[in-house]
Amino acid sequence: MNRKFTLFNATSLTLGFAFLYLPMLILIIYSFNASKLVTVWAGFSTRWYGELLQNDAFLDAAWVTIKVAAMSSTLAAILGTMAAYVLVRGGRFMGRTLFSGMIYAPLVMPEVITGLSLLLLFISIGLDRGIFTIVLAHTTFSMCFVSVVVSSRLVTFDKSLEEAALDLGCSPLDAFVSVTLPIIAPAVISGWLLAFTLSLDDLVIASFTTGPSATTLPMKIFSSVRLGVSPEINALSTIMISIVTVGVITASLISKRSIARKQGEERTAATVDASAA
Amino acid sequence: MAQPGNKPVFAPWNDPHQKPLIQFKNVTKRFGDFVAIDDLTLDIYAKEFFALLGPSGCGKTTLMRMLAGFENVTRGEILLDGQDIARVPPNKRAVNMMFQSYALFPHLSVANNIAFGLKRSSMPKEKIPARVEEMLRLVHLEQFANRKPHQISGGQRQRVALARSLAKAPKLLLLDEPLGALDKKLRQDTQFELMDIQEKTGTTFVIVTHDQEEAMTVASRVAVMDNGRMIQVDTPDRIYETPNSVYVADFIGDVNLIKGRIESSGGDNYTIQWAEGQAPITAAGPQGLTSGTSCHFAIRPEKVAISAEKPTDRSNALQGKILDIAYLGNVSTYHVELANGQIIKAQVANNRRISRRDMTWDDNVWVSFTDTAGLVLLK
Ligand SMILES: Nc1ncnc2c1ncn2[C@@H]1O[C@H](COP(=O)(O)OP(=O)(O)O)[C@@H](O)[C@H]1O
C-alpha cells in the first residue's frame, strides 16, 4: 500500500474538513465579534457572552435542556442496558430476532415520524405536555443508542464470569450488579454520554412533544433565528458546540479504555504463562 | 497408588454401607436433538478424588455443569447427599466449580476474588479476612493478595481460582481441566499440590481432564467416557490392568490388540485362534465365553518380552522381525513384525546405562508372554 501523503490526499482532506467545520468555525469566530451586525467584523470582544448571561429566556431554556438531557440520558442508560442484557443474554425466546431488529428501528426512523407518533400517543393518553413528555420522548430514541453500545460490549463478555458469580452464591441480580455491571461500566457510561449529547441538540422531537411550559435551548435558538441572527445566538451556539464536543470526545475515550480493559480481561481468562509458578 | 501397610484402604465404593455423596440416576442430557449425556448412572463418594476422562466433546464439561447447576437434566435425576438437586439453583448448591478459563473477576483483587463467595455466605463479616488469609496461605499467594488478576502469572491465576472455589468449603469441588493451560513441569507440581490440598481439606473433588496420566496420578477412581456414556469406572490400577473394553484399553496407555476367535476353553483359560499358520494364543478371560466368539486379545507392551532364542518358560511365543526401535530414555520399545504382518510392541527397561545392543533392526526375534499377562476383551 502506498502510504505517501500526496497532494491529492491533502486536497481531499482539506476539502472534507472545510466542508464539515468551516460553518462552525465561522460561527465561533463571529461569536467573538464586537459588532452587532453578524456579518461585519469589528474586532474581538466577549460582550455577547456577557449579554447572554443576562438573558433570562436563554438561561431558562438552557436549564430546561440540561434537566431534560440529564434525566432522559439516565433513564436511557438504565433501560438501554436492560434491553441489551436481555437481548444478548436472555437465551432464545419467542420473537427475539424481532425484538433485536426492533430495538434498532428508531435509529433509522425519521425524527419527524418519531416526534409525530409520540405526540399522538401523548395526546391520546391525555398526558400534559412539558418537560416530562420531552424526557420520555428523548429516552425512547436515545435508549436504542445505549443499547447498541452496551450490547456490542456484552457479546464479548465472558459468560463464565457471571456463572462463577452464581456459583459463589450470588443471586442473578447480585451477579449482574457486582460482576457484570462493573466490567461493562465504561460502555454504559459511554452510552449515557451519547444519550446526553443527543438529547442536548435535539430540536425536532422536542418541538413535537413539548407544551407551552417548556422550551429547550435548540427550540429557543431556532425561534429567535427566525427573527434574525443575533451575535448572542452565535455565543450560545459556541458554548453548545464545546459541550457536545467534550461529551463526544469523552465518550469515545471511555470506549477506548473499555477496549483496553477488555483485553486485560481476556488475558486473565486465557492463561498460558511458561514462567509461572 | 500403593497404600502404606496398616492404613485402611480408602475404597468406599466397595462398602455397601457407604452412602454416595453424588448419585446420577439414568441421567440424559440433550441439546436439541443432540444427546450429550446418554442414560448415565454413576455414584461418587465423599472424600473421593474422582477423575472424568475422555476425548474432547464426550460430555465431561456438560456433566460438571449439570452438577454445578448451569445445565438442567433432560431425563433422570442427580442426587447430592440423597436430595434431588434439579430444582436447586447454582447459588444454593453446596458445590463450587473451578472454571476451565478460571473466570477470575478482573475488577477485583486476588483477596477480594477469594472473599467474593464468603461475603455471600453465612460467615460472620469479621471472620472473612482470616479465612481469606488461610486460603492465600494454602495456595502460597500471600504476597499477591492486592494484585489484580491481570497482574499475576497464569499459574498464579490458576491457584487463585482454586482458592476462590475452596474458600466456602464446599462439599463438592468441580475442577474443569484445571491444569490444561499449564506447561508440563508446572502441571506435575500442581497435580501433587492438588492431591495435598484435597487431603488437607477433605473435600470431594471431581476433576475433568483429557490427560490420562493426570487422571491416573491424582484420582482415587477414574471414569472413562465416550460419546456421553460411561465406559468404565474403576481405580487407576484396575482401569490399566483390567480394562473392560478395547476402547478403554486403547485410551489408557499403550496396548497391543490382536483380533481373533475363541477356539476352546478350559474354565477361564482360553485358546485364541488369530491368524492362519500362527500358533494360537492362550490367555485368561472372563468365565463362560463360548468357543467361536470373536474377541480381541489385549496386552501391554511392557508385559511382552523379547529374546533372540525361543523362550521355554512362557506359554506364548511368536516369531517375528524387528521393524523399529524407539528409544525413550528410560525404556525402549521394539516394534516386531510377525509373519502375517501383525505388529507387536515390546517394551524393555533400559536399566543399564550403556546396554549391549544384542538385538537390532531386521533381527529375527521371539516375543513372548505368559497366559495371564494379556486379557480377552469382547467389545
Ligand atoms: N449449550 C450447548 N448447546 C449445544 N451443544 C452443546 C452445548 N454444550 C455442549 N454441547 C455439545 O455437547 C457435547 C459435549 O460437550 P462438552 O461437555 O463440552 O464436552 P467435553 O467437555 O467432554 O469436551 C459437544 O459435542 C458439544 O458440542
Ligand SMILES: [Mg+2]
Ligand atoms: Mg470441556
